[in-house]
Amino acid sequence: MKQSQLFTKTSKQIPSGETSRNAQLLIQAGFVQKELAGAYVYFPLGLRVLNKVNTVIREEMNAAGGQELFMTALQDKGIWEASGRWSDDVVDNWFKTSLKSGAELGLAFTHEEPLAKHLKQFVSSYKDLPFSVYQIQVKYRNELRAKAGLLRGREFYMKDLYSFSKDKEEHEVFYEKMKDVYMRVFDRLGLGDKTYITISNGGSFSKYSYEFQTICEAGEDVIYVLDEKERLAINKDDVNAETLKDFGVEVDIESLQSFKSIEVGDIYSLGTKFSEPADLMYTGEDGKKHPVYMGSYGMSPTRLLGTIVEAMADDKGMVWPKDVAPFTVHLLSLSSKDEAVQGRIDSVSTEIYDELTSAGVEVLWDDRDISPGAKFGDSDLIGIPLRLVVSSKTLEQDSVEWKERHLDAMDMLNVDAVIEKVKSFASEGAVA
Amino acid sequence: MKQSQLFTKTSKQIPSGETSRNAQLLIQAGFVQKELAGAYVYFPLGLRVLNKVNTVIREEMNAAGGQELFMTALQDKGIWEASGRWSDDVVDNWFKTSLKSGAELGLAFTHEEPLAKHLKQFVSSYKDLPFSVYQIQVKYRNELRAKAGLLRGREFYMKDLYSFSKDKEEHEVFYEKMKDVYMRVFDRLGLGDKTYITISNGGSFSKYSYEFQTICEAGEDVIYVLDEKERLAINKDDVNAETLKDFGVEVDIESLQSFKSIEVGDIYSLGTKFSEPADLMYTGEDGKKHPVYMGSYGMSPTRLLGTIVEAMADDKGMVWPKDVAPFTVHLLSLSSKDEAVQGRIDSVSTEIYDELTSAGVEVLWDDRDISPGAKFGDSDLIGIPLRLVVSSKTLEQDSVEWKERHLDAMDMLNVDAVIEKVKSFASEGAVA
Numbered sequence: 001m002k003q004s005q006l007f008t009k010t011s012k013q014i015p016s017g018e019t020s021r022n023a024q025l026l027i028q029a030g031f032v033q034k035e036l037a038g039a040y041v042y043f044p045l046g047l048r049v050l051n052k053v054n055t056v057i058r059e060e061m062n063a064a065g066g067q068e069l070f071m072t073a074l075q076d077k078g079i080w081e082a083s084g085r086w087s088d089d090v091v092d093n094w095f096k097t098s099l100k101s102g103a104e105l106g107l108a109f110t111h112e113e114p115l116a117k118h119l120k121q122f123v124s125s126y127k128d129l130p131f132s133v134y135q136i137q138v139k140y141r142n143e144l145r146a147k148a149g150l151l152r153g154r155e156f157y158m159k160d161l162y163s164f165s166k167d168k169e170e171h172e173v174f175y176e177k178m179k180d181v182y183m184r185v186f187d188r189l190g191l192g193d194k195t196y197i198t199i200s201n202g203g204s205f206s207k208y209s210y211e212f213q214t215i216c217e218a219g220e221d222v223i224y225v226l227d228e229k230e231r232l233a234i235n236k237d238d239v240n241a242e243t244l245k246d247f248g249v250e251v252d253i254e255s256l257q258s259f260k261s262i263e264v265g266d267i268y269s270l271g272t273k274f275s276e277p278a279d280l281m282y283t284g285e286d287g288k289k290h291p292v293y294m295g296s297y298g299m300s301p302t303r304l305l306g307t308i309v310e311a312m313a314d315d316k317g318m319v320w321p322k323d324v325a326p327f328t329v330h331l332l333s334l335s336s337k338d339e340a341v342q343g344r345i346d347s348v349s350t351e352i353y354d355e356l357t358s359a360g361v362e363v364l365w366d367d368r369d370i371s372p373g374a375k376f377g378d379s380d381l382i383g384i385p386l387r388l389v390v391s392s393k394t395l396e397q398d399s400v401e402w403k404e405r406h407l408d409a410m411d412m413l414n415v416d417a418v419i420e421k422v423k424s425f426a427s428e429g430a431v432a
Numbered sequence: 433m434k435q436s437q438l439f440t441k442t443s444k445q446i447p448s449g450e451t452s453r454n455a456q457l458l459i460q461a462g463f464v465q466k467e468l469a470g471a472y473v474y475f476p477l478g479l480r481v482l483n484k485v486n487t488v489i490r491e492e493m494n495a496a497g498g499q500e501l502f503m504t505a506l507q508d509k510g511i512w513e514a515s516g517r518w519s520d521d522v523v524d525n526w527f528k529t530s531l532k533s534g535a536e537l538g539l540a541f542t543h544e545e546p547l548a549k550h551l552k553q554f555v556s557s558y559k560d561l562p563f564s565v566y567q568i569q570v571k572y573r574n575e576l577r578a579k580a581g582l583l584r585g586r587e588f589y590m591k592d593l594y595s596f597s598k599d600k601e602e603h604e605v606f607y608e609k610m611k612d613v614y615m616r617v618f619d620r621l622g623l624g625d626k627t628y629i630t631i632s633n634g635g636s637f638s639k640y641s642y643e644f645q646t647i648c649e650a651g652e653d654v655i656y657v658l659d660e661k662e663r664l665a666i667n668k669d670d671v672n673a674e675t676l677k678d679f680g681v682e683v684d685i686e687s688l689q690s691f692k693s694i695e696v697g698d699i700y701s702l703g704t705k706f707s708e709p710a711d712l713m714y715t716g717e718d719g720k721k722h723p724v725y726m727g728s729y730g731m732s733p734t735r736l737l738g739t740i741v742e743a744m745a746d747d748k749g750m751v752w753p754k755d756v757a758p759f760t761v762h763l764l765s766l767s768s769k770d771e772a773v774q775g776r777i778d779s780v781s782t783e784i785y786d787e788l789t790s791a792g793v794e795v796l797w798d799d800r801d802i803s804p805g806a807k808f809g810d811s812d813l814i815g816i817p818l819r820l821v822v823s824s825k826t827l828e829q830d831s832v833e834w835k836e837r838h839l840d841a842m843d844m845l846n847v848d849a850v851i852e853k854v855k856s857f858a859s860e861g862a863v864a
Contacts, residue, residue: 118473
């Protein structure tokens with residue numbers, strides 16, 4: 001895409017009222033804008049990143065056998081009363097509204113209840129189990145405060161997967177598998193090195209659950225790393241001798257090192273907590289009725305997007321991993337006052353742009369008539385993995401300047417060689 | 433996908449409380465389920481169709497130069513008060529809710545106001561215009577009644593595009609172009625033959641606007657066709673001598689034929705109605721400030737999905753056009769009690785399934801151990817464009833049965849020939 005056509009612009013001004021680095025950078029670069037605290041508009045560059053995060057997640061959920069569906073935000077209160085989660089005293093972050101008839105509705109903050117209700121029609125025998133379903137959908141949570149940019153939203157994207165098994169044993173197999181599936185997602189998003197499978201309390205459903213925590217100064221959580229090789233950690237809130245013993249970890253609590261971290265996912269064993277009130281039962285091989293054993297597996301694409309910004313940005317701007325970058329290549333054509341030189345800059349840039357885009361490489365071409373300094377500044381702020389510069393200076397050497405956003409080194413490459421090299425750069429795996 | 437893995441099942445029972453044919457068929461086939469009147473859950477088959485409808489729309493909006501973004505549903509009341517659309521006396525279908533602080537919020541039924549507000553930061557000069565943006569996003573409308581299945585939703589998908597031009601003249605060029613863009617979308621969705629560009633009153637913003645109306649018995653509107661070749665019609669509510677004269681149409685109103693129809697899109701000239709209260713101004717070549725001239729262009733993917741069902745279904749079930757079908761091929765393997773024959777059925781089916789899926793053809797393989805009658809019934813109900821049957825009878829002739837859903841004719845094709853023929857069937861354009 002030609003940058004002159006993009007309707008957004010960058011801004012040098014730090015947006016007022018934004019204290020989080022992720023929102024500041026994303027707004028300054030024109031990726032998002034705040035509608036209200038905890039609810040952001042995604043402009044084209046931001047939406048491109050969000051869609052790529054969603055694609056990575058979708059591919060891994062599909063590979064794990066998840067079947068995608070899409071639930072509604074609007075919810076009747078009946079099923080939530082049955083599970084005990086309608087009252088504001090129990091769930092303190094409902095957004096509620098009502099129909100013209102006066103009937104109360106809620107905006108879903110999660111979907112265990114409606115899902116258990118709807119699956120009843122499809123589950124009757126043990127032969128119908130196990131399976132898992134997921135959605136990537138907007139969730140609403142009426143948070144008292146929402147000051148962390150994309151890290152804590154009132155309206156935000158969630159990937160929520162739910163598993164349905166015959167019993168605890170069958171459930172555990174899937175639950176264990178999902179730990180690996182989650183870590184593969186974080187690897188592909190460039191967060192693998194910083195992310196730990198973190199022991200946490202299980203809420204009201206089971207004794208323990210796992211969170212996935214990414215080490216980052218902007219995090220609201222604190223974890224202790226227990227086993228670097230196994231990528232195992234424990235939430236500070238839950239560390240005690242009994243828990244460590246339950247997990248067979250022999251360490252001196254005093255010796256553990258703590259890190260601030262962002263919770264980027266969580267997986268819960270739900271047991272029959274939601275299947276029983278919804279009457280989600282199956283007939284077993286024994287001919288008897290049993291409640292379905294459920295699990296839920298959450299991860300927020302928008303929080304992940306904010307986490308990537310927080311974890312990777314440097315003092316010049318954002319640094320996107322290749323798999324989720326809005327574009328793979330940022331092509332900067334610097335203007336020349338010499339008409340003949342400008343003609344050469346134009347023709348070389350056009351050739352690079354046309355050949356790469358027709359080869360399926362995503363290129364943002366800064367074809368605007370602004371100063372080189374402004375182009376370099378924008379490029380660092382936007383954070384596209386590979387920057388190519390075409391200027392009078394590079395063309396004197398019949399070359400194009402090559403610089404990867406996360407490295408300091410620059411290279412001069414022959415015009416003829418650069419296109420092939422970019423193609424192989426684009427097809428290589430993600431840079432962590 | 434193997435049908436034995438799909439967690440949804442078809443149902444012979446007409447769902448209670450659903451009077452519309454589209455919701456009845458979609459629920460019976462396991463594509464959707466009702467959460468509450470006007471709000472439907474999309475199961476895998478339904479979501480696949482919805483995603484394909486969205487893809488067709490997205491491709492055409494991108495080709496027209498639209499830049500995709502994604503707005504929030506949650507809305508502060510301030511900007512809506514400024515435009516005069518906050519009061520329930522003016523807009524009677526708001527869903528409203530509130531923050532913990534007590535501040536009132538609305539769930540967006542459209543997005544002119546927030547968009548005009550956010551674009552202010554990017555528009556300063558005439559050089560920034562024209563451009564257009566769009567989103568495919570969930571809208572909320574608190575309809576008093578919602579009984580038409582997917583045709584009238586309280587929570588539904590909308591594609592809304594907004595254009596920003598310097599003046600009326602520049603706007604008109606884009607507005608005219610969008611008529612063709614819309615008709616191309618309806619063509620690709622298989623509705624082109626039945627859809628008319630329909631003169632309507634312009635609401636509060638301009639004298640006239642255009643609706644797009646698809647002739648269908650389930651429709652709530654009535655249109656008169658004015659010019660078959662130009663695909664021009666007029667809404668019955670707006671037909672009068674003056675309007676016909678304004679459009680240069682010379683016909684006898686009494687002689688016009690009326691049809692029931694579904695409104696599948698509308699395009700409005702908004703003028704400066706929303707840019708002025710939002711202070712969305714630009715400096716012209718004359719050095720003076722001018723308000724931006726806006727247009728809005730709506731179309732609901734979920735209503736389109738319902739319309740396709742209504743317009744194409746026959747007495748056996750749904751009939752999907754190829755571009756939006758959940759799968760292109762429905763492969764039915766009929767069971768045999770003869771073990772050797774069953775082995776042959778399995779191996780031929782597996783070969784067809786594997787070769788087609790690896791060639792990128794989307795195949796739903798009914799590998800379930802149920803009666804042939806049940807398989808044929810499900811296949812007609814689900815409505816996949818091409819049905820292939822492998823059975824003892826077809827294999828006696830070393831053949832596979834070929835039947836397209838919208839045709840009565842059946843064919844027997846040699847096992848070796850069928851795969852290549854399916855590949856070319858899949859790559860051909862949509863069947864209207």
